[in-house]
Amino acid sequence: MRSEPRILQKLFGLAENERFEKVVEEYLAAIGRNPEYIALYHALALYCAKSRRLDMAYVALETALQQNPEHAGSWFHMGQILYEKMDFQGSVDCYRKSIEIEPSAKSIFHLSLSQLSAGYLADGATNYAYRFSDEDLTVFQKLSLWAPAAKSRKVLVWAEQGLGDEIMFSRFFVFLRDLPCEFTVECDRRLLRMYAENFPWLHFVQRPPKGQSRPPADLAGFDAHLPVGGLFTLWPERVHTPPLMEPVLRPVSEKRTELDWCRQPDKQYVGISWLSMNEDFGALRSVSMQALLSAFDPSRHALVNLQYLAPPQDLEMARHAGFELVDTADCFSDVEGMAWLISRCDHVVSIDNTALHLAGAMGVHTWGLIPHLPNWRWQICGGSCGWYPHVQLLVQEQEGSWNTELLKLRQLLS
Numbered sequence: 495m496r497s498e499p500r501i502l503q504k505l506f507g508l509a510e511n512e513r514f515e516k517v518v519e520e521y522l523a524a525i526g527r528n529p530e531y532i533a534l535y536h537a538l539a540l541y542c543a544k545s546r547r548l549d550m551a552y553v554a555l556e557t558a559l560q561q562n563p564e565h566a567g568s569w570f571h572m573g574q575i576l577y578e579k580m581d582f583q584g585s586v587d588c589y590r591k592s593i594e595i596e597p598s599a600k601s602i603f604h605l606s607l608s609q610l611s612a613g614y615l616a617d618g619a620t621n622y623a624y625r626f627s628d629e630d631l632t633v634f635q636k637l638s639l640w641a642p643a644a645k646s647r648k649v650l651v652w653a654e655q656g657l658g659d660e661i662m663f664s665r666f667f668v669f670l671r672d673l674p675c676e677f678t679v680e681c682d683r684r685l686l687r688m689y690a691e692n693f694p695w696l697h698f699v700q701r702p703p704k705g706q707s708r709p710p711a712d713l714a715g716f717d718a719h720l721p722v723g724g725l726f727t728l729w730p731e732r733v734h735t736p737p738l739m740e741p742v743l744r745p746v747s748e749k750r751t752e753l754d755w756c757r758q759p760d761k762q763y764v765g766i767s768w769l770s771m772n773e774d775f776g777a778l779r780s781v782s783m784q785a786l787l788s789a790f791d792p793s794r795h796a797l798v799n800l801q802y803l804a805p806p807q808d809l810e811m812a813r814h815a816g817f818e819l820v821d822t823a824d825c826f827s828d829v830e831g832m833a834w835l836i837s838r839c840d841h842v843v844s845i846d847n848t849a850l851h852l853a854g855a856m857g858v859h860t861w862g863l864i865p866h867l868p869n870w871r872w873q874i875c876g877g878s879c880g881w882y883p884h885v886q887l888l889v890q891e892q893e894g895s896w897n898t899e900l901l902k903l904r905q906l907l908s
Contacts, residue, residue, distance in 0.1 A: 501524050501528065501531070501534070502533060502534070502537055505517070505520060505521060505524060505534075505537060506537070508520055509541055514545055514547075517541065518538070518541075518542070518550070521534065521537070521538040521541070522538075525538070525557075529561065530561060532558050532561060532562060532565055532567070532568060535554050535555060535557060535558035535561070535568070536554075536555070536558065536567060536568065536571050538551075538554045539551040539552075539554040539555045539558075539571055539575060540571065542554065543574070543575055543578060546893070548575060548578055548579050551575045551578075552572070552575050552576075552579070555568055555571055555572045555575060556572075559572070564595055565595075566592045566593075566595040566596035566598075566601075567592070569588045569589070569591040569592035569595065570588070570589065570592040570600075570601055570604070572588040573585045573586075573588035573589040573592060573601075573604060573605070573608065574604070576588060577604075577607070577608050577611070578867060580867060582608050582609075582611045582612035583612055585608040585611075585612075586605065586608045586609055586612055586614075589601055589602075589604055589605035589608060590605065593605065599624045599627065600624075602621050602624040603621065603622070603624040603625050605621055606618045606619075606620075606621030606622040606624065606625075607622075607870050609621060610622070610870040610873070610874055611868075611870045611873045611874075613873070613874065615730040615731065615733065615874055616730055616731070618730070618870075618874075619726055619727045619730035620727065622723065622726070622727055623724070623727050625723070626721070633707070633708050633710070633713070634652075634713070634719045636713070637650070637713060637716055637717060637718055637719040638717065638718045638719075639718065639719065639720065639724075640675075640718035640719060640720040640724075641728070642673065642728065644718060646675055646717050646718035647675060647676060647717060648675070648676045648678070648715055648716045648717055648718070649675050649676070649677050649678070649716065649717075649718045649719065649720060650678050650680070650713065650716045650718070650719045650720075651677055651678070651679040651680065651719075651720050651721075651722050651724075651725070652680045652701070652708075652719060652720070652721055652722065653679075653680040653681055653682065653701035653722055654721045654722055654723055655723065656848075657682050657684070657685070657829070657848045657851075658846075658847060658848045658850070658851040659722075659723065659851075660681055660682055660685065660722065661685070661743070661848070661851040661852055661855050662851050662855075662871065662881055663722045663723055663725055663726060664689070664693070664722075664742060664743070664855065665738050665742060665855065665881055666725035666726065666729060666732070666738075667679070667693050667696060667725075667742070668737050668738075668742065669725070669729060669732065669737065670695070670696065670725075671695045676697070677695075677696050677697065678696070678697045678698070678699060678716070679693075679696050679697070679698050679699075679722070680698075680699055680700070680701040680702075680722075681698055681699075681700070681701055682700075682701060682829075683700045683701075684827070684828070684829035684830070685698075685829060686698055686700060687746050687830060688743065688744075688745070688746050688829070688830055688833060691744070691746055691747060692742060692743050692744060693742075733874060733880040733881065734878070734880040738880075738881070738883075739883050740857070741855065741856055741857025741884070742855055743833065743852070743855040743856045744837070744856065745830065745833040745834045745836075745837050745856075746830050746833075746834075750830075750831060750834040752822070753822040753823050753831055753834055753835060754822075754838075755820045755822065758796065758818065760794075761794060761795060761796045761818065762794060762795050762796070762840040762841065762907070763795075763796045763797075763798055763820070763838065763839050763840050764790065764795050764796070764797055764798065764839060764840065764841045764842065764843055764907070765797075765798040765799075765800040765835060765836055765839040765841070765842040765843070765844070765849070765853065765858075766786065766797050766798065766799065766800060766801065766842075766843050766844070767800040767801045767802075767825075767842075767843075767844040767845060767847055767848075767849035767850070768780060768781045768782070768783060768786050768801060768808070768844075768845055769781075769801055769803075769804070769805075769808075769845070769847075770845055770846065770847050771802075771803065771847075772847075775865070775869075778865045778866075778867070778893070779845050779846045779847070779865050780845060781845055781863055781896050781900075783805075783808035783811050783812065784811065785896055785897075785900060786843075786896075786900065787811070787812060787815050787817070788900050788901075788904065789843070789900045789901075789903040789904045789907065790817065790904070790907065791904075791907075791908075792815060792816035792817045792818075794907075795817070795907065796817065796818035796819070796820065797812055797817050797818070797819050797820070798819075798820040798835055798838070798839050799819060799820065799821040799823075799825070800825055800832055800835060800836065800842065800844065800849040800853075801825060801849070802824075802825040802826035802832075802848070802849075803826050804821075804825075809821060820835070822835070823835050825849070829848075829852070832849065832852065833852060833856065836849075836852060836853050836856055836858050837856065837858070839853075839858060840859075841858070841859050841860065841861070841907070842858050842859070842860040842861070843860070843861045843863065843903065844860065844861075844862060844863070845862070845863045845864075846862065846863075846864055846865065846868075846869060846872070850862050850885070851881075851882075853882075853885070854879070854881060854882025854884065854885040855882060857882075857883075857884050858884065859884050859886075860882070860884060860885045860886070861885075861886050861887075861888055861903055861906065862879065862885050862886070862887045862888065863888055863890070863896065863899055863903075864887050864888065864889045864890065865889075865890050865893070866889070866890040866891070866892065866893035866894075867893070868887075868889055872887055872889075888902060888903060
């Protein structure tokens, strides 16, 4: 029906301008007129999910599956909704059904996230390889994919995802130390010197700037490649094992006296990071400065700013509340400086961002404030933090409110 795309276009326009109840009413009316148009059910479900009405999204997809139980897309979207509802086993089952009907790399990748969240490390890590499209890997087509049993001599371990993931996957660098290969590892330029000092058995080069293609000349001399997350894909069973139980990062040896401060002997210095810049999940991960300050006592705690691009009004709020605030490093451009500050802290409190990964990798006692629906990275070892043994996770009990977790944090700090 040629009118179908126009129906959706009209509804998408309504969704941007009308109140939730009105939009749902229009969707239901359109479905009543076009009950076999499955895309309407999907669009309604995704709209409800975006508005955090997950039960309504579930019902929309359940109705779509009653119309056509062999529609791969309906099973895929149901897998998404059940993941959001934290029914990870149900999500796994739905993705498997979608793949059975119509296999796709996208479905297998989403299956991996549900498997990892459900604790199925081996299967989840294997399927995690499907996070890349064939187009993503075209540049490496002349190189073999590295595996420990391969006879490759020169291997490029290339960077992917963000700074936090680079730090998280660096936990596996220890397993490359005694292998008979020459490894060159790409990393963010802000990590180059710190990595070179901490992992002298590896060679490091700067990753290509975001949005720029990797010149073919960069691959000259290599006979194999591996995305850095592939280290987890190869060795998921090594998470939470003794080699990963020790801190792997230290600040660079150069003294950063320009970042130092005069410590008050009667205070604990707590590094804090409270905002996420992630476009998709930043609002769910972030904590307001006003709420965060409720966990601390200005007579006992001094705060060390580890937040990159910290809003000046948030810093002023902390000072106005009577806290001593150390704000001496540009934690966006100077990750070495942020690491130096972390090394001087008694504790760190951070949301799910780079500061949490860096403090965890350095072995500083850290509390991680994790949203109600945790990223798979924080679920693979149940309630503990498999990547960083010195990190204690405080997982949000109620979406949208950090009251319980901040009260618990205040008790832990007392």
